[in-house]
Amino acid sequence: MWDLGRLRIWRAVVAAGSVNGAARNLRYAPASVSQQIIALEKSVGFPLYRRVGRGIEITEAGQRLADQAEELFAAAGRLDTLVADLKSGPGTRVRIGCFASAAKEWIPQVLRQTVRRFPELQFDIQSNEPVPLPDRGAVDIDISNEVPHLGVDPVPGYTRTEVLLDPFVVVVPRTHALARLDAVPLAELAEAPLIDLDVSGSPTGQVIDHAVASAGFVPRYVAGAEDHYAVLAMVGAGIGLTVQPRLAVGDLPRGLVALPLVDPTPVRRIVVHVKSTVEHVAHIEYLRHAIVRQGSKAAG
Secondary structure, eight states: OOOHHHHHHHHHHHHHTSHHHHHHHHTOOHHHHHHHHHHHHHHHTSOSEEEETTEEEEOHHHHHHHHHHHHHHHHHHHHHHHHHHHHHOTTSEEEEEEOHHHHHHTHHHHHHHHHHHOTTOEEEEEEOSSSOOSOGGGOSEEEEEEOGGGOOOOOTTEEEEEEEEEEEEEEEETTSGGGGOSSEEGGGGSSSEEEEOSOTTSHHHHHHHHHHHHTTOOOEEEEEOSOHHHHHHHHHTTSOBEEEEGGGGTTOOTTEEEEEEESSOOEEEEEEEEETTTTTSHHHHHHHHHHHHHHHHHHO
């Protein structure tokens, strides 16, 4: 059995780069920190650091132990949350997974409505795109994207509700030649410099890849970023154009315009999955309905 206290102290030493630094941050005596590290070294059977002058140098094994311990602390945190929930009854803390545009456009309104009716709730919002949640079963509600042409992939233990079909648009400067069009045929972007949101492999990326393949071209990406606002800033700077879901461009920076795409229109399907074991709980059901209502407003 791992001693989480010793592992936590070791991670503090690695982060601070010294025993004294970790002791200051943890408000422990340096001698106490050293004793815990010596005990940890004995339990693992290999050196975690070596003395270099008046300081220390973390060994490769010691660094890897600290890195891998992060997963252990995450699992312990989830277990603590589970125990707290079981003690206090279902749902005092609600865990919601969602992607960035839903977190910005829907979650504030959904939570505002919910806390008026259930003021005792606490919420934990986790990002599930571009990197999927490592443990989807840890969330009570998951708002996610699906790729329509791939069909439906049921999630065991969850009840699925379709919320919205969200078309993609192209964002261009108002001074761009395409800005004069009511809608832009996707093939018009074949030679255009594009800025990628770096979501390759995610549902959003798969939708774009499928659409441009259907239009018969390979996109010419000149830049990319994982941050939606950074991508729009690059469009504003004249670096290129970008293809984004309509939900993600509700508040464009000044000087930019979003135009519908046609022939074909890339579309993502937004769905909400609710954990089957809690879907009967009043506030979970209320949240699901609130999310669906926000989707209906967005569709309108």
